[in-house]
Amino acid sequence: MAEKHLMCGNEALSEAAVAAGCRCYFGYPITPQNEVTAYMSRRMPEVGGQFVQSESELAAINMVFGAAVVGARAITTSSSPGISLMQEGISYIAANELPAVIVNVMRGGPGLGNIGPSQADYFQATRGGGHGDYRTIVLTPASVQEIVDHVILAFDLADRYRNPVLILIDGVLGQMVEPVEIAPPPAADLPAKDWALTGCKGRPPNKSRSLILGENELLEMNRRLQEKYRAIEAAEARHEAVDAADAEILLVAYGSPARTCRSVVRKYRERGYRIGLFRPVTAWPFPSAALAECAKGASAVLVVEMSAGQLVEDVRLTLGPAANVLLLGKPGGEVIQAGELEAEIDRIIGLHKMKRR
Amino acid sequence: MTTVFKRPESLKDTETHYCSGCGHGIVHRLIAEVVDELGIRERVVGIAPVGCAVLAYEYFNFDVSEAAHGRAPAVATGMKRARPDLIVFAYQGDGDLAAIGMAEIIHAANRGEHITVFFVNNAVYGMTGGQMAPTTMLGQKTETTPRGRNALGEGAPIRVAELLAQFDGVKFVERCTVSKPRNVLKARAAVKTALSLQIEGKGFGFVEILSPCPTYWGLQPRVAMRMIEERMEEIFPLGRIKEPAAEG
Amino acid sequence: MEEERIVIAGFGGQGIMFLGKLLCHAGMLDGRHITYLPSYGVEVRGGTACCNVIISSEEIASPVITSPTTAIIMNTPSMIRYEPEIVKRGLLIVNSSIVDRHPKRKDIGVVMLPATTIADRMGNTRVANMVALGGFLSKSQIVKTETVLAAVGEVLPPYRQHLAELNRRAILEGKAAADAQGPDAIWSKITRGFGLG
Numbered sequence A: 001m002a003e004k005h006l007m008c009g010n011e012a013l014s015e016a017a018v019a020a021g022c023r024c025y026f027g028y029p030i031t032p033q034n035e036v037t038a039y040m041s042r043r044m045p046e047v048g049g050q051f052v053q054s055e056s057e058l059a060a061i062n063m064v065f066g067a068a069v070v071g072a073r074a075i076t077t078s079s080s081p082g083i084s085l086m087q088e089g090i091s092y093i094a095a096n097e098l099p100a101v102i103v104n105v106m107r108g109g110p111g112l113g114n115i116g117p118s119q120a121d122y123f124q125a126t127r128g129g130g131h132g133d134y135r136t137i138v139l140t141p142a143s144v145q146e147i148v149d150h151v152i153l154a155f156d157l158a159d160r161y162r163n164p165v166l167i168l169i170d171g172v173l174g175q176m177v178e179p180v181e182i183a184p185p186p187a188a189d190l191p192a193k194d195w196a197l198t199g200c201k202g203r204p205p206n207k208s209r210s211l212i213l214g215e216n217e218l219l220e221m222n223r224r225l226q227e228k229y230r231a232i233e234a235a236e237a238r239h240e241a242v243d244a245a246d247a248e249i250l251l252v253a254y255g256s257p258a259r260t261c262r263s264v265v266r267k268y269r270e271r272g273y274r275i276g277l278f279r280p281v282t283a284w285p286f287p288s289a290a291l292a293e294c295a296k297g298a299s300a301v302l303v304v305e306m307s308a309g310q311l312v313e314d315v316r317l318t319l320g321p322a323a324n325v326l327l328l329g330k331p332g333g334e335v336i337q338a339g340e341l342e343a344e345i346d347r348i349i350g351l352h353k354m355k356r357r
Numbered sequence B: 001m002t003t004v005f006k007r008p009e010s011l012k013d014t015e016t017h018y019c020s021g022c023g024h025g026i027v028h029r030l031i032a033e034v035v036d037e038l039g040i041r042e043r044v045v046g047i048a049p050v051g052c053a054v055l056a057y058e059y060f061n062f063d064v065s066e067a068a069h070g071r072a073p074a075v076a077t078g079m080k081r082a083r084p085d086l087i088v089f090a091y092q093g094d095g096d097l098a099a100i101g102m103a104e105i106i107h108a109a110n111r112g113e114h115i116t117v118f119f120v121n122n123a124v125y126g127m128t129g130g131q132m133a134p135t136t137m138l139g140q141k142t143e144t145t146p147r148g149r150n151a152l153g154e155g156a157p158i159r160v161a162e163l164l165a166q167f168d169g170v171k172f173v174e175r176c177t178v179s180k181p182r183n184v185l186k187a188r189a190a191v192k193t194a195l196s197l198q199i200e201g202k203g204f205g206f207v208e209i210l211s212p213c214p215t216y217w218g219l220q221p222r223v224a225m226r227m228i229e230e231r232m233e234e235i236f237p238l239g240r241i242k243e244p245a246a247e248g
Numbered sequence C: 001m002e003e004e005r006i007v008i009a010g011f012g013g014q015g016i017m018f019l020g021k022l023l024c025h026a027g028m029l030d031g032r033h034i035t036y037l038p039s040y041g042v043e044v045r046g047g048t049a050c051c052n053v054i055i056s057s058e059e060i061a062s063p064v065i066t067s068p069t070t071a072i073i074m075n076t077p078s079m080i081r082y083e084p085e086i087v088k089r090g091l092l093i094v095n096s097s098i099v100d101r102h103p104k105r106k107d108i109g110v111v112m113l114p115a116t117t118i119a120d121r122m123g124n125t126r127v128a129n130m131v132a133l134g135g136f137l138s139k140s141q142i143v144k145t146e147t148v149l150a151a152v153g154e155v156l157p158p159y160r161q162h163l164a165e166l167n168r169r170a171i172l173e174g175k176a177a178a179d180a181q182g183p184d185a186i187w188s189k190i191t192r193g194f195g196l197g
């Protein structure tokens, strides 16, 4: 077993990228993810990698594009305003079908907002974010260890599907310190990058493009992309269910609010209430089938998120208009306190006259 | 039989989509010839801009990627950093490089990235229909400067070559043109110097090429070529702006 | 469940973050669950430094502390801010060399520890944080003192290793000083385990 280190989420994700064999980091400073740029500026030269503090997030994501198109593993990180600026590049990366890993340590918005922890970029992440019909795979870790595991997973998923993978972290997870183990992952069985632009020695030239003008050609390309997205939906939807099977109240949350939910579930279970937690681990593909199954017996589904209500739309889409889907949403870079959550649960218990068992 | 017009191996055997009298085709050919001559076809990677030359990968017979509008220098940075053994060049128009992509070109140049940039300056936006470019000359009429470009409010043409030459990371800057055979030969020599610089690992090389856009200048091809000599060269003087440092 | 939710706050430069990280490291070595959350960004610029440390026998929910079981307070503004937030029967460790007021609360245990004075006497004012930590170790069993002493060497960066011994001595001095403040205080009579409140 590898040794445990104390690391904050931002440092852990940096080291995990190194462990995943990534040797290209491009980024632009923004709080609350500055630990990453600082860490990578030290670490990349140590492992023979490249660190560039780019002139903007626009440049950073395009440097990622460049490294990816020649076959290298590359990562960039930012926080909400910077991720907005990257959307152009992410659309191009998706269109050119390049593997890339992007981390968004979300902060309060809109606009410059604040540097508090937030989950208000869920729509942007799960609906594509830039222009065109495309999807990014979205991972939502809830602990520093899971951040590490997800970074390693993200590089594999990106390579497997030739698709950008976004990791959504809120400011709390980026800043908090927990013990982690970072072990180099076992070699995954991934397709060869024969599409990469590595010089045309011994083969016809490769090209990478997204301007597709031929009649029906773009339609065909989009159909192919959609087929890929359906395959990803079928194979990669991930979730975690805690005490969900018999839950009368089902909480739905991801990231750091899911941690608060988990402890509240434990507390109410000890008191005899049938309450559970459903945690989407991938926000896209959204684990709809699993959620529908877990919510079957629930008389109330309470979505808990640090935004004005974004995840809740996927939950409503999954469960349909008949389901009793409620929202405890808090925008503005503010943490949801256990007390607020308990007050809401108590209200639901009262309303539905739920009994202890 | 003379073989002067033999197609370089680095150029595919296809018709280009460029208007007749356009400079892009000539510049493609120069680059292809030099790539052949330097024997780097199998390790060169080009970047096509967003502009009339966006389809460059249909013409060059080596690996080519598109980049988003103006971002070629950032893409080139990523490529070269990830694979220093590749010879990476960006091919950009004046809207691509000097308007939307000004930040990317300045910073790649200032970092002294080991890449080569070919800057095709035709003083208009060709692809979108002849609008004003940052290099449009004062008084020049375009789709968006119907009364002629006015320095007040529209700015004066930007001399990119001179702008970039000031950075220490930039090792070679030359402005040339394809207006007549003698100048084409000079342009070819500049392309060769710039790519050789990269092969030798010496730093950032930049070649600006004044190029005609007969279509949106509203001129016959031959007149357009004359226009470069009579008007453009006055504003964008030809010549070597920064010599590569001597050996050693 | 045994859990300490510790807020450590003072001026920048008082070693607040180091104190927090050392506690966490010891908690990890003792096999506890731990989280550490520094205040970041704008807040840091006001000259205050603060971190949240949770050490628990069980998996930790949010690393954000709203009702601390313990506050280790190194300056007056932090005292004003955090004293009201401490849970009933919680613990307040005050660096009385710097904090110019007495706590108002009667329902918490208080250790007034002249940490800076003790550190100065030991020849290095910067180990006041370790003296305060000793005060905490005197009243809480969440981590073992031996573990903390052992962790000092692991948490100090290589170029500070020569200060390890001084840091350890400061911890023990602080602990002794707090021990001397009597076993009759309420905090020593209760098992310091807290619900999730």
Ligand SMILES: Cc1ncc(C[n+]2csc(CCOP(=O)(O)OP(=O)(O)O)c2C)c(N)n1
Pocket (backbone or CB within 6 Å): B049, B050, B051, B052, B053, B069, B092, B093, B094, B095, B096, B097, B120, B122, B124, B125, B126, B127, B128, B133
């Ligand atoms: C973000 C974005 N904005 C605008 C455009 C539209 N556009 C395509 S090419 C171009 C200008 C090209 O002009 P130039 O770089 O001078 O190249 P030329 O076509 O003259 O060779 C513009 C504005 C685009 N593709 N992307």
Ligand code: SF4
Pocket (backbone or CB within 6 Å): B017, B018, B019, B021, B022, B023, B024, B052, B122, B126, B127, B212, B213, B214, B215, B216
């Ligand atoms: S529009 Fe101008 S730049 Fe574009 S192909 Fe035609 S002549 Fe060339």
